[in-house]
Amino acid sequence: MSERLVIVGMGMVAARFVDELTTRALGRYSIAVIGAEPRRAYNRVLLSSLLAGEVEEKDIELKPETWWRKHGVTTIFGRKVARIDRDGKCVVLDDGSQVDYDRLVLATGSDPIRLPLPGADLPGVLTFRDLADIERIRSAMKAGARAVVIGGGLLGLEAAYGLAKAGVQTSVVHLMDRLMERQLDAEAGAMLGEAMNARGIGVHLNAQTKAITGEGKVEAVELGDGTILPADLVIMSVGIRPQAELARAAGLTVHRGIVVDDALTTSDPNIHALGECAEHRGIPYGLVEPAYDQARVLAARLSGASAAYEGSTLATNLKVYGIAVFSAGDFSGGAHTQSIMLRDPGAKSYRKLVLLREGSMTRLVGCVLYGDTQDGLWYFDLIKRGAPVDAFRDVLAFGRLLSDQQAA
16 A cells, blocks of 8 residues: 655645656655645746746646646645644644645745835735745836845846846845855856846845835835835845744744754654755755755655765856856855966956865865856866866866866
């Protein structure tokens, strides 16, 4: 008889996990996936493209209904799980119905953080996280509309991109000294800011948002230095928080996220957690690739194989308004590292590679690429493998082609 496996959350990581598990152990589990959104899993990475009108909603669905049915998966969407009954080994839905499990996987994702600013509850103050947000943003967009995005990180820039491409006059307000400070060093961040300004997106750095103002609706954003930015629409994109309340209420160990071990198991041996809701070795990852790494490991374990999740090396690879940026690993460097930088002002490209010397071996531990990112995944592979680069260190900054020739 098949074990009953229930997955709470129908996002990207849940879809990948089901794909991985049914590939390895089709028929071993009777799988049910429960999602709060009124639709099947979709690609959140493409939300900015959807807002920009570059793709349609049907293009971002990850798996069609026929795929779920073919793999024997029961999908319940548009329903929330109200609580977990660990003693009875079931989840209770918001209508009081129950779904029994032998194993439970929590893939509840994260919630957008909303700053407690004066005026934050005015109509027109929105977040940028899911399809419902996109629908709300679209309904607020009019000809000549002005938008302010609070937050110049990865999600904030994606929101700004979608708005600007859709014809909305857009400004970005960021508390830090450069855009995407978690993914870019100072030089690459400055280049990105200049490029955004050149494309008509106003960038305000070192800027604290003091208040959102308006009579009955959003009319402006006031900054700490007194600057007033007129706005018909404000998007808060200042970070995410693991959605862990369900686990906390069930008595599972929760710090910032739902605490899991290297087997992706929570403090209850029958319950696992994946993706943005999970915290592994003190880190709640907020990116897709670590979540996919976790999905592969848990699927392998539940299919009977030996596997352990030991953390992920982070990488960011995106294109904003035609500007390609890539970063991976420890690109900040430190006392025992050496940085190699290559600049081409004419091509508006920049590379920074961070090397670490250990004994007789030199390894690449981090990189930032701006403009020309075609070697990004090759650098990322070197970082993940901890491969020695001594044989081609002198030409490493020029990319894979010259490095392979010198190493040959």
